[in-house]
Amino acid sequence: MASPDDLTGPGADYPVVVGEPYRIGDTLYTPVDTLNYDEVGYVAAQSGARGYTAAHHTLPLPSYAEVTDLSTGRTVLVRVEERGPMNSNALVAMSPAALAQLGSQPGASIRVRRVTPPEDQRAMLRQGQAAPLRMDTPEALLVVLRRKLPASGSASLQPNYDTARANAPASAPARPDAANAPIARAPVPASSSPAPAPVSVRPAAGANPASRPLPPLAGASNTPVRTPAPAPAPVAVRAAPAATVANGRYVVQAAAFSDRSRADRVARVIGGDVTQSGRFYRVRTGPFANRSQAEASLAKVRAAGYGDARIFTND
Structure with a gap:
């Protein structure tokens, strides 16, 4: 029988499971371990879920994500524990407690960004407690994000990530070859083992x-290597x-x-x-x-x- 520490301690975050492609209706979803996952879309409710958790179609399980309401900028931290939503193409389904913390209703426009929070905040979420609110997203950025919203479904904010390949119609090849594997098109190479986490640069409360x-x-130079021009004048101008x-x-x-x-x-x-x-x-x-x-x-x-x-x- 698993001890409480096995369920809520740091070991509960491992192993991280990516999983095999699966279908919901006419859509084939391909889970991918994308470290810089960042998309905009719409939120659904995950009825019956406990704690401050979420269900996602393709993120590894478990993983952690920031969810931002694009109307208010309010941002919360959730633990992604399940696949879903199973009845819609919403970007994420949130537990009642997480949705209430976000202050949003099902159907609200949101941003979901995968993050690596500090261990104390992970522990709070594993124990069913709310993590501290994140810093609100400024209005100037919200305006940019709203322009990225599709009419339905979701859209990636990563220039090289193809959402259509992760959420492909069922008619797409079920076994893509290596050259076309979705994981190869992600902006950061996938890995089944935990990658070194970026050090958070979020200031402490009240800090400026x-x-x-x-x-x-x-003074690192960004000047590309070129064959020297015949005349030195352009170099001086640059x-x-x-x-x-x-x-x-x-x-x-x-x-x-x-x-x-x-x-x-x-x-x-x-x-x-x-x-x-x-x-x-x-x-x-x-x-x-x-x-x-x-x-x-x-x-x-x-x-x-x-x-x-x-x-x-x-x-």
Whole structure:
């Protein structure tokens, strides 16, 4: 007989199960272990479910996700424990308690983003308790997300992720070959083992993110390797803007990782740079000369799936 610790302790999060493709009506769903899963769609109710949990068609079980109401920006953390919803193409089905915490009704437009929360918050969800509310999504980003909403079903916010392949009609091939496997089209390679978790950059309650100074960015060059031009004049013209940007005060930090290759991959996605700070690698964009430029970059970084991104100053 399983002990309470087996059901609510850290070991209850493992092994993570992806599962085989399955059908609901005319739709074939293919579970995928997508680390940066990020989609918009609509919510359904998961009647009879306990705690602050959710059912999802393709996310690994168990996993954790932030759910944001696109009308209010309110964001909650849930533990994905089941497949579903089984009676609709809604993006996610939430337990009554989770839906109440979100303050939403079935059919509300939402965003679902897979995250790796700290262990204390995982423990709360495993024990059926509510995790603390996440930071509200700003209205500027909500406007962008609402534009991505489809009339029904869901839409991915990851540029290289094909939702249609994960939720394919039943007439699609049941056994795709390796070249066309959905997992190969995901933005981050899938893995059945837990990947190194990004270090959360969410500030503590009451903290002012902009007041936490960071060292200046390393001056990594983004200039592609080219055959030297016959005349040196174009080189001089291209160097001037870089010097101006390097003097900017504001940077946007998307995330920090303990693994350099993972940081490099995220930097390529958002067009940022990687700098080392101790044993962590920070992924940032900028620097920017003023806060409005930084806020514009922040909105793009968050829309790319990094909702914990923050603006920092270099002084």
